[in-house]
Amino acid sequence: MMKSENQMPRLVVFDLDGVILNSEPLHEAAKRRIFAKYGIPAGLDLSWSVGRPNSELWGPMVERYRLPCSAKELERMQYEQILSLIRERNVPLSDGLPELLRWLRQENVKIGLASSSDRFYVDRILEYFALKPWFDAVKGGDEAAHKKPAPDIYTAVLKAAGIPAGHAVAVEDTKAGIEAASAAGLRCVGYRNPTSGEQKLDRADWIVETLSGIPGLLKPA
Secondary structure (H helix, E strand, O other), X not given: OOOXXXXXXXXXEEOOEOOOEOOHHHHHHHHHHHHHHHOOOOOOOOHHHXXXXXXXXXXXXXXXXXXXXXXXXXXXXXXXXXXXXXXXXXXXXOOOHHHHHHHHHXXXXXXXXXXXXXXXXXXXHHHHXXXXXXXXXXXXXXXXXXXXXXXXXXXXXXXXXXXXXXXXXXXXXXXXXXXXXXXXOOEEEEEOOHHHOOOOOOOOOEEEOOHHHHHHHHOOO
């Protein structure tokens, strides 16, 4: 059952990369470090891969360039590189995120996280930023049969949180993420993060330029 427009959601589910922190550029930097290691041309366009499963990049790369490792191993390398870059560059949380999390807690709204990235990487990010206590339900891409834009990860978070889709709202910064949330039955806030590239957010129910704009959308009039 879809919740009333005049009711607060009972669950807000965040994407990780590009929402919790501005890490989408780090994904590209990590990929290019791996390209350099294995002699893959540096000028390849990676804009299409933002928000998409990493396997869609590394699987074809292994075959095309006859790489001496599997797509899964390359994906693991990518995550490790990103974690190193976060420390090297002292990457902060997205502007307004701590305040938004506190506001949701004050409003007794559960908080979830749905990421296409593998769970070990998700957990490392949450540990690094001391965010684990804030989240009631967390799922990574390797905990679902299909990654975004399929709805599986969102469906898993809803089940873990014990909240119906009609009482939940997602926060996403990419077209694939919005499609996943919508397919799972959630309404969605599209966060226009300039570091996530030119993303089509038109399927979102709302679009914000900053996370600080979300309480005004969700709080009943």
